[in-house]
Amino acid sequence: MTMALVARRCGVSPMTVSYCYNQPDRVAPGTLRRVLAVAAELGYPGPDPTARSLRRRHNGAIGVVLGEHLAYAFEDPQARRFLTGVAEVCRERGAGLNLIPTTGEDQDVDRVRSASVDGYIVWTTVDSDPVLGVVSGLDKPVAVHGGPAVPGARVVSIDNRASARELAARAFADARRPAVLSFPFDRDRRPRLESGPDPDLVRFPVTRDRLLGVHDHCREAGFDPALLPVAVVARNDRADAAALVDALLDRGVDAVVAMSDQLAFAVLDAARRRGLRVPHDLAVAGWDDGPDARREGLTTIAQSLHDQGRTCALIALGDRPPSRGPGWTATVRDSTR
Amino acid sequence: MTMALVARRCGVSPMTVSYCYNQPDRVAPGTLRRVLAVAAELGYPGPDPTARSLRRRHNGAIGVVLGEHLAYAFEDPQARRFLTGVAEVCRERGAGLNLIPTTGEDQDVDRVRSASVDGYIVWTTVDSDPVLGVVSGLDKPVAVHGGPAVPGARVVSIDNRASARELAARAFADARRPAVLSFPFDRDRRPRLESGPDPDLVRFPVTRDRLLGVHDHCREAGFDPALLPVAVVARNDRADAAALVDALLDRGVDAVVAMSDQLAFAVLDAARRRGLRVPHDLAVAGWDDGPDARREGLTTIAQSLHDQGRTCALIALGDRPPSRGPGWTATVRDSTR
DNA sequence: CTGAAAGCGCTTACAG
DNA sequence: CTGAAAGCGCTTACAG
Numbered sequence: 001m002t003m004a005l006v007a008r009r010c011g012v013s014p015m016t017v018s019y020c021y022n023q024p025d026r027v028a029p030g031t032l033r034r035v036l037a038v039a040a041e042l043g044y045p046g047p048d049p050t051a052r053s054l055r056r057r058h059n060g061a062i063g064v065v066l067g068e069h070l071a072y073a074f075e076d077p078q079a080r081r082f083l084t085g086v087a088e089v090c091r092e093r094g095a096g097l098n099l100i101p102t103t104g105e106d107q108d109v110d111r112v113r114s115a116s117v118d119g120y121i122v123w124t125t126v127d128s129d130p131v132l133g134v135v136s137g138l139d140k141p142v143a144v145h146g147g148p149a150v151p152g153a154r155v156v157s158i159d160n161r162a163s164a165r166e167l168a169a170r171a172f173a174d175a176r177r178p179a180v181l182s183f184p185f186d187r188d189r190r191p192r193l194e195s196g197p198d199p200d201l202v203r204f205p206v207t208r209d210r211l212l213g214v215h216d217h218c219r220e221a222g223f224d225p226a227l228l229p230v231a232v233v234a235r236n237d238r239a240d241a242a243a244l245v246d247a248l249l250d251r252g253v254d255a256v257v258a259m260s261d262q263l264a265f266a267v268l269d270a271a272r273r274r275g276l277r278v279p280h281d282l283a284v285a286g287w288d289d290g291p292d293a294r295r296e297g298l299t300t301i302a303q304s305l306h307d308q309g310r311t312c313a314l315i316a317l318g319d320r321p322p323s324r325g326p327g328w329t330a331t332v333r334d335s336t337r
Numbered sequence: 338m339t340m341a342l343v344a345r346r347c348g349v350s351p352m353t354v355s356y357c358y359n360q361p362d363r364v365a366p367g368t369l370r371r372v373l374a375v376a377a378e379l380g381y382p383g384p385d386p387t388a389r390s391l392r393r394r395h396n397g398a399i400g401v402v403l404g405e406h407l408a409y410a411f412e413d414p415q416a417r418r419f420l421t422g423v424a425e426v427c428r429e430r431g432a433g434l435n436l437i438p439t440t441g442e443d444q445d446v447d448r449v450r451s452a453s454v455d456g457y458i459v460w461t462t463v464d465s466d467p468v469l470g471v472v473s474g475l476d477k478p479v480a481v482h483g484g485p486a487v488p489g490a491r492v493v494s495i496d497n498r499a500s501a502r503e504l505a506a507r508a509f510a511d512a513r514r515p516a517v518l519s520f521p522f523d524r525d526r527r528p529r530l531e532s533g534p535d536p537d538l539v540r541f542p543v544t545r546d547r548l549l550g551v552h553d554h555c556r557e558a559g560f561d562p563a564l565l566p567v568a569v570v571a572r573n574d575r576a577d578a579a580a581l582v583d584a585l586l587d588r589g590v591d592a593v594v595a596m597s598d599q600l601a602f603a604v605l606d607a608a609r610r611r612g613l614r615v616p617h618d619l620a621v622a623g624w625d626d627g628p629d630a631r632r633e634g635l636t637t638i639a640q641s642l643h644d645q646g647r648t649c650a651l652i653a654l655g656d657r658p659p660s661r662g663p664g665w666t667a668t669v670r671d672s673t674r
Numbered sequence: 675c676t677g678a679a680a681g682c683g684c685t686t687a688c689a690g
Numbered sequence: 691c692t693g694a695a696a697g698c699g700c701t702t703a704c705a706g
Contacts (some may be wrong), residue, residue: 002506002683013693018685045475049453050396051683054387054698059433060451061620070424080408087407089437094444096452098398099422099434107431115433116386116453137338138382148704319473339699350677355701388699391682432690677706682699690693 001044010038021047053116059095062316063117067125070101076236077262077290078305079123082145085309086121095317102131104187109134119316121145126187126203143315147205154321158310158328160206163301164213168257170299170336171285172217175255179229179248180214181267183207183236183259190191191234193247196226207259216258229253233263241266249274255283261290264298268335284335299336301330338381347375347497358384370507370554390453398433399653400454404462407438413573414599414627415642416460419482422646423458432654439468441524446471456653458482463524463540479650482645484542491658493649495665497543500638501550505594507636507673508622509554512592516566516585517551520544520573520596528571531585544596551594570600578603586611592620598627601635605672621672636673640665
């Protein structure tokens with residue numbers, strides 16, 4: 001059932017049928033009525049979206065590249081808030097939302113390239129992600145959340161380094177044995193405990209910048225970053241992180257900068273288990289300031305992933321982004337000294 | 338940058354370039370190398386996906402219609418497992434995944450119809466959802482999760498009525514004052530406490546069937562369903578349900594069939610708050626048997642939303658569905674007598 | 675191994 | 691208010 005067929009049955013030309021759907025005002029009322037009646041009778045569902053997209057050179061959809069299995073993305077509260085913001089803009093603008101989960105395999109780039117979309121959002125990934133080269137060579141708008149920066153793409157991110165420096169100043173005040181509970185360094189996501197790892201070895205820019213910011217503070221405070229224990233989680237998950245937190249506390253750590261609220265909660269959980277007083281025996285701080293952070297009294301960097309999702313969606317749809325990047329503030333509560 | 342341009346620069350015809358991408362074996366090795374080199378030099382990113390889709394009459398993508406704001410879908414553990422299953426199949430098959438959140442407004446049907454997809458999955462919705470008429474008239478495969486059944490679409494669902502009957506038999510054993518904690522009856526999602534509501538007024542088939550199954554048991558047990566208190570939540574959320582659970586318990590309810598693990602947990606939470614012994618003072622049962630159900634000792638109907646998501650995806654991609662519908666079993670633990 | 679031709683289903687600027 | 695023409699970028703069966 002095509003437009004041409006409807007036209008023939010109506011005794012009009014295909015373009016008149018097209019006008020009935022696209023510019024009904026330009027069609028005589030009687031013609032319009034007749035065409036739509038015949039279309040309904042024939043079960044013509046309206047113009048084919050693919051043909052329309054080709055002709056208009058516009059798909060009305062954006063692609064969101066997630067460097068994870070979808071299950072992980074859905075488990076991360078911040079990824080969910082981000083996607084909710086993206087979806088909101090898509091709805092407002094009548095745009096489609098194509099989810100493209102990738103896991104670092106070869107077919108990933110094909111799946112990314114073969115999506116019929118007008119622009120891309122890339123969820124925070126590693127420096128060398130081949131997807132970045134693909135999307136930036138497509139001559140379509142690209143927003144990269146978090147990073148890395150690539151030519152032809154706009155990064156939407158808070159200043160992770162500056163926020164980390166400020167957070168470390170709060171969390172490490174009066175600490176004898178500070179530590180970091182970190183996001184993964186690389187896609188391998190091997191959980192481990194490191195001692196003073198080199199930030200330049202970290203492949204995720206968000207994670208690297210936060211580590212660099214912590215180093216900035218350490219140097220100012222006269223603490224050698226090479227001595228800083230850094231526990232690296234496999235995923236941003238409160239329960240998963242328990243074992244690593246225990247490893248830190250077993251080493252006598254009394255102050256932790258955690259890279260998310262979720263990870264900071266894991267530290268608070270451990271403090272509770274061990275009867276440690278927060279912040280006196282153990283200071284903790286995180287990022288995000290999600291809904292639970294207030295209840296838990298957590299010092300944390302407030303940022304709106306929802307708004308960042310909205311911004312990324314606008315960029316991917318070809319809008320000019322807000323002139324200034326997303327903001328952050330340190331929300332100081334009782335988990336730090 | 339089009340295929341025609343690459344062809345001209347190479348001194349070959351466009352179809353030779355096309356063959357380089359689609360059937361490279363049919364092209365002379367030298368030609369192939371030259372074409373790809375020129376393409377790389379010119380920054381040609383490969384065949385345009387939209388044009389390819391039009392020509393092939395195949396999009397390589399499915400649409401998933403969610404009758405909710407995305408934020409709600411992401412908050413529901415079962416919806417997340419379902420989507421994870423869908424995404425898994427999409428990845429295996431190299432298919433795209435278009436998310437189409439709808440909220441009952443007029444533009445919804447346009448957004449659904451204008452998605453360039455080969456098939457649709459509709460997440461459990463109300464009988465009268467206009468989206469159903471649209472997708473079933475498109476001559477594309479349609480899977481409806483949960484229901485309702487519509488001509489031209491396949492429903493993927495457990496037998497909710499039978500499972501409810503069996504669950505009620507467990508949960509209401511030795512009960513003097515049984516009750517139901519129910520999903521919303523309709524899109525309005527007005528939380529309320531009803532007394533013996535007529536199941537035929539429920540617009541969500543899943544919810545209606547479960548209520549009908551509970552009625553089946555009540556009649557067998559000689560209990561008049563017209564006396565059955567039914568608390569209707571606004572959303573499937575553990576914390577949100579607390580007030581309604583309190584309303585039930587204030588009325589002396591001593592056995593609750595809840596329509597999900599989440600809602601059943603809300604009942605367990607209330608029992609804890611009030612110092613009620615489960616199952617002696619208060620019996621509870623739910624649906625889903627998610628990861629937390631075991632830890633909480635919950636009697637619950639086990640089903641795999643993940644597998645149902647996979648099945649729906651296969652249907653939407655045009656595969657024959659498994660000959661028999663998804664299975665369920667009652668997992669009996671200590672929350673019932 | 676390569677090319678001329680047809681066509682996927684539609685939209686748009688233009689002419690009448 | 692309506693139509694003839696061109697073309698969006700590609701793929702495929704066919705001929706050579």
